[in-house]
Amino acid sequence: MRVRSIALTMVLALLGSSFLALSAGFIYRPHYFIVFYPVVGILAAVGVKAAIQLIGRFSRSQALAAVPVLVFVLAFASALYADRKIYFLDSPDTAARTIYGDVPFPQAETIGRFIHENSSGGQRVGVLGSEPEILFYAHRISATGYIYTYPLMENQIYAPQMKAEFAHEIEAAKPEFLVSVMITGSWYGSGEFDPTLLSWVDSYINKDYALVGIADGGNHDEYRWGPDALSYHPRRPTVILVFRRRS
Numbered sequence: 001m002r003v004r005s006i007a008l009t010m011v012l013a014l015l016g017s018s019f020l021a022l023s024a025g026f027i028y029r030p031h032y033f034i035v036f037y038p039v040v041g042i043l044a045a046v047g048v049k050a051a052i053q054l055i056g057r058f059s060r061s062q063a064l065a066a067v068p069v070l071v072f073v074l075a076f077a078s079a080l081y082a083d084r085k086i087y088f089l090d091s092p093d094t095a096a097r098t099i100y101g102d103v104p105f106p107q108a109e110t111i112g113r114f115i116h117e118n119s120s121g122g123q124r125v126g127v128l129g130s131e132p133e134i135l136f137y138a139h140r141i142s143a144t145g146y147i148y149t150y151p152l153m154e155n156q157i158y159a160p161q162m163k164a165e166f167a168h169e170i171e172a173a174k175p176e177f178l179v180s181v182m183i184t185g186s187w188y189g190s191g192e193f194d195p196t197l198l199s200w201v202d203s204y205i206n207k208d209y210a211l212v213g214i215a216d217g218g219n220h221d222e223y224r225w226g227p228d229a230l231s232y233h234p235r236r237p238t239v240i241l242v243f244r245r246r247s
Contacts, residue, residue, distance in 0.1 A: 011046065014039045048072050093221070102183055104131060107215040107240055110223055112137020114213060114242065115177050124173045128201050129181025143173035152197055153188035163197045171204065178209055178243040205243055213242030 021035045022028065051068035059065070080087065086095045093106040108131055115125060115138040126143035127134050130150055135142050146152065146166045152159055170178075180201065181187070187198075214229045216222040216239050224232040229242075 011039065011042055014042070044072065101185075102217065102238055103185060104181065104183060104215070104217055104240055105133065106221060107217050107223075108133045109137050110221075111179060111213070111215055111240060111242060112139075114225065115140060115179075118244075119176050123176035126170045126173070126175040126178045127181065128178060129183070129186035131179070131181050131186055134179055140177075143175035144169040149187055149197070163200075166197065167200050167204070174208075174245065176245050178205060178245075180205065180241040180243065182241065183238045208245055209243035210246055211241060212244045215240040215242070 018035045018039050022032050048068045052065050055065050055067070086098055090098065096103075096105040112134050115134075119125075119138075119140065121139070123140065124143040125135060125138055125140040127147065128149070130148040132142070132147040135147070144166055146162065146169070149166070152162045152166055211229050212226060214222075214224045214232050214234060216224075216232075216234045216236070218235065222232075222235070
């Protein structure tokens with residue numbers, strides 16, 4: 001009985017901790033709920049076991065006691081079958097498109113590899129947008145501590161200061177590469193749009209950087225590097241531009 005009480009306390013503690021982790025910042029984006037998955041899995045197992053024990057109080061039939069397990073297996077199999085295309089048939093890039101839409105996860109790997117192959121480990125990279133995965137693939141350090149631009153674009157009292165710090169950090173670091181993510185979802189998803197920061201981005205790029213790459217995403221990704229990038233006409237405005245600092 002004591003062991004059961006301790007186990008229950010631990011599960012409840014995990015549930016509470018998961019809720020606190022989810023509620024940091026009081027912003028409840030769908031993918032934040034992933035922190036609930038471990039405790040939900042434990043609670044599912046607890047529910048199945050409790051149902052088996054409840055049936056055992058009224059019947060000694062092993063077949064009847066197996067019903068909760070069967071219900072769980074059928075529910076799990078149904079969910080797996082519903083998304084079978086993503087789990088078993090689609091390529092990673094296609095699955096990313098299906099789940100995340102125009103979020104540039106597929107392009108990030110190719111861009112990161114290009115930067116990694118064309119820079120040294122000590123050189124910084126500035127990502128203009130909310131795509132820190134590019135830095136991960138490039139194995140390079142960010143030119144700014146603001147690896148997400150969402151809070152800079154929201155209508156909140158610290159936004160002007162954060163914009164100024166963002167710009168100052170990049171100018172001070174003089175990154176070898178700048179990656180301009182021209183995708184709305186990478187800049188702002190809510191709040192009032194303030195074009196001030198994007199005006200600085202255009203001015204800074206035009207002054208010190210040259211275009212060396214274009215990632216044109218969609219159902220069929222197109223990439224252009226070096227001189228080919230200068231003559232390429234994107235199929236749509238939502239592209240990622242890669243700039244290199246002029247000598």
